[in-house]
Amino acid sequence: MAPQNDRPVRPVVDRLRIVRLVAWGLVAIALFGLAAISMGYLRTNGLTGGSEPIATIGGPFSLVRTNGERVTEKAFLGKPTVYFFGFTHCPEVCPTSLLEMGTYLEQLGADADKINVVFISIDPARDTPDILANYLSAFDPRIVALTGTQAEIDAVASAFRVYVRKETPDPKTGDYNVDHTAALYVMDAKGQFVVPIQYKEDAASAVAKIRRALTG
Numbered sequence: 001m002a003p004q005n006d007r008p009v010r011p012v013v014d015r016l017r018i019v020r021l022v023a024w025g026l027v028a029i030a031l032f033g034l035a036a037i038s039m040g041y042l043r044t045n046g047l048t049g050g051s052e053p054i055a056t057i058g059g060p061f062s063l064v065r066t067n068g069e070r071v072t073e074k075a076f077l078g079k080p081t082v083y084f085f086g087f088t089h090c091p092e093v094c095p096t097s098l099l100e101m102g103t104y105l106e107q108l109g110a111d112a113d114k115i116n117v118v119f120i121s122i123d124p125a126r127d128t129p130d131i132l133a134n135y136l137s138a139f140d141p142r143i144v145a146l147t148g149t150q151a152e153i154d155a156v157a158s159a160f161r162v163y164v165r166k167e168t169p170d171p172k173t174g175d176y177n178v179d180h181t182a183a184l185y186v187m188d189a190k191g192q193f194v195v196p197i198q199y200k201e202d203a204a205s206a207v208a209k210i211r212r213a214l215t216g
């Protein structure tokens with residue numbers, strides 16, 4: 001294209017400058033976003049040194065133990081507590097998590113007595129205290145199981161930001177699955193969230209996280 005001498009050159013230069021500024025602006029926004037995501041990741045994974053609790057995970061609850069005793073979150077203060085959520089009909093995730101929790105407790109040795117482990121049913125319609133007690137008997141006896149009314153379970157799941165989605169029951173059998181968050185929540189002795197343990201996390205890593213809650 002021939003130079004258009006009848007038009008001033010300057011506006012073209014200005015437009016290029018604006019394009020460059022906008023491009024650098026987008027790069028800056030992208031870098032800022034990445035930095036923010038990285039910090040969020042580091043914080044939720046407990047890799048930064050900050051001692052303040054992250055957001056609000058956990059909170060007050062009133063639920064029923066397998067012996068029928070009603071308890072609140074206060075029953076588990078004074079020791080770090082590992083909370084996790086599931087249901088007795090769970091085909092794979094919950095049995096795996098319960099078995100792995102048993103492994104963590106074994107590896108903690110004598111320190112296992114210095115923590116609480118609490119499994120909360122997110123399927124209270126089927127998980128009565130008796131059914132929970134029977135189910136838990138296959139796993140480490142130090143794991144406490146809690147259930148409650150649907151409203152109580154909804155409230156505690158919401159407090160822990162646990163994702164729960166009940167699938168449509170099978171029209172023939174009435175059986176149903178419940179999708180749910182598989183992470184374990186490590187809380188300190190004051191009930192403040194410390195760090196999550198991921199599903200199938202390496203036992204050494206999980207035990208180190210629990211020990212950190214013990215010393216913190």
Ligand code: NI
Binds near residue numbers: 087
């Ligand atoms: Ni499960």
